[in-house]
Amino acid sequence: MRNFCKDRYLSRDWMERERTRLWARTWLVAGLSSDVAATGAYITFDIGSESIIIARGSDGVLRAMHNACTHRGTRLLTEVCGRLSRIVCPYHAWAFGLDGSLIGVPGAERFSNGVPKAQLGLRAVEVEEALGMVFVRLAPCGPTLSEFLAPVANLIAPYRLETMTVTDDQSVTHRCNWKAIIDNFAELYHVPFIHPIHRRLFECATAPIELFAHGHTAVYVPGATTDSGFPQPDRPTDVLAMQLQAVGLDPEQFVGRVGAIRPAIQQAKRAIAAQQGLNYAGFSDAQLSDIWQFNLFPNVILSITPESAWLMTSRPDAEDPGRSHFDMVTLVRFHGSESDAAAALRTSGDDAAEVGTHFRLNGPKPADYTRPKRDCFSHEAIIAGEKTMTVTIDEDISLLGRVQAGMASSGFERVWLLDEECRVQHFHDALDACLEG
Numbered sequence: 001m002r003n004f005c006k007d008r009y010l011s012r013d014w015m016e017r018e019r020t021r022l023w024a025r026t027w028l029v030a031g032l033s034s035d036v037a038a039t040g041a042y043i044t045f046d047i048g049s050e051s052i053i054i055a056r057g058s059d060g061v062l063r064a065m066h067n068a069c070t071h072r073g074t075r076l077l078t079e080v081c082g083r084l085s086r087i088v089c090p091y092h093a094w095a096f097g098l099d100g101s102l103i104g105v106p107g108a109e110r111f112s113n114g115v116p117k118a119q120l121g122l123r124a125v126e127v128e129e130a131l132g133m134v135f136v137r138l139a140p141c142g143p144t145l146s147e148f149l150a151p152v153a154n155l156i157a158p159y160r161l162e163t164m165t166v167t168d169d170q171s172v173t174h175r176c177n178w179k180a181i182i183d184n185f186a187e188l189y190h191v192p193f194i195h196p197i198h199r200r201l202f203e204c205a206t207a208p209i210e211l212f213a214h215g216h217t218a219v220y221v222p223g224a225t226t227d228s229g230f231p232q233p234d235r236p237t238d239v240l241a242m243q244l245q246a247v248g249l250d251p252e253q254f255v256g257r258v259g260a261i262r263p264a265i266q267q268a269k270r271a272i273a274a275q276q277g278l279n280y281a282g283f284s285d286a287q288l289s290d291i292w293q294f295n296l297f298p299n300v301i302l303s304i305t306p307e308s309a310w311l312m313t314s315r316p317d318a319e320d321p322g323r324s325h326f327d328m329v330t331l332v333r334f335h336g337s338e339s340d341a342a343a344a345l346r347t348s349g350d351d352a353a354e355v356g357t358h359f360r361l362n363g364p365k366p367a368d369y370t371r372p373k374r375d376c377f378s379h380e381a382i383i384a385g386e387k388t389m390t391v392t393i394d395e396d397i398s399l400l401g402r403v404q405a406g407m408a409s410s411g412f413e414r415v416w417l418l419d420e421e422c423r424v425q426h427f428h429d430a431l432d433a434c435l436e437g
């Protein structure tokens with residue numbers, strides 16, 4: 001089909017169908033297992049007009065429930081994550097256990113109808129953990145979570161997301177439909193035009209892609225190289241020089257042989273990993289230099305290397321199809337104890353963010369580490385330079401408001417995709433199947 005109508009980005013009718021047929025029926029990533037590992041730890045997850053609490057009870061069981069007091073409907077928790085022993089409504093102080101049960105009602109004797117506590121617990125939602133992530137499903141129907149993830153689970157599992165640490169948590173409110181963001185991360189066609197740095201460190205022109213059942217897709221982007229869509233430079237680029245130095249190699253040794261950098265970095269990282277006792281046996285050479293990006297249907301992008309990951313989520317606004325929320329959590333694998341060798345191998349300071357987040361072997365977790373709170377801001381703050389989500393993401397965010405604005409034009413009716421954008425098409429085909437099913 002390679003084209004589809006613009007209505008899906010603009011109309012409230014589409015938005016409503018997505019609410020009842022997509023968001024209510026599909027497994028959704030609600031957060032990270034590491035954020036609910038401890039007893040009493042909770043996360044909240046907002047999707048459109050719904051809000052869900054996921055909490056680990058004193059019995060060790062993880063449960064999900066609607067974030068709405070059964071007295072008058074008040075949203076109970078507003079923090080993205082935290083720890084507590086019970087949930088108390090800020091309005092009239094109704095209290096709920098972490099299993100959702102109603103345990104306290106001030107002035108209960110003044111309800112002449114009584115307070116049937118068994119009926120007034122928080123409504124439960126299906127929840128499961130997999131691949132270091134917490135998944136919820138508002139209405140149980142369709143495949144089990146393991147069936148849903150089966151096509152990609154074996155590819156993601158070796159990265160062990162559950163053992164990585166959150167180092168940044170950001171959320172931007174955006175003037176575009178949630179799907180415009182997913183589309184953006186489903187093609188590399190735009191990369192040479194709005195991300196000029198990529199030609200200095202990634203091979204985007206021929207990056208292999210893969211389409212999976214249930215609407216998931218992947219792209220495997222070769223790193224530690226330059227883009228074959230441009231002439232190969234004689235000297236390592238600035239970014240490649242930093243990557244070489246980060247693994248103890250001399251950039252001068254690669255003058256005139258830039259094509260040899262990628263295998264050299266792969267070998268160097270494998271040797272360093274062995275020295276540091278990191279188990280990289282499950283990773284191919286390519287995985288040591290490349291970024292593997294998975295788009296998990298419907299709204300999650302996981303961009304991952306053995307040392308770090310970005311978990312990105314595009315969520316619809318509660319009311320406006322032209323607005324959405326884009327969350328980006330940065331994860332890092334801290335390892336071992338501080339040593340001169342490990343410290344020397346880390347990149348540091350304000351080196352290109354691309355290198356810092358996606359290409360380094362990290363030392364131990366800082367002794368004063370605390371899980372960062374989510375920083376929420378508008379896309380205008382990125383355009384104004386007041387906030388950044390890395391150079392690349394800032395470039396995407398800055399552009400996407402223009403996509404939504406142009407789609408509203410009477411001079412535009414349908415998107416028209418090229419073959420490389422088959423990941424975009426695959427996502428929309430899966431979406432259509434959900435909305436028609």
Ligand SMILES: [Fe+2]
Nearest residue numbers: 184191195396
């Ligand atoms: Fe982009």
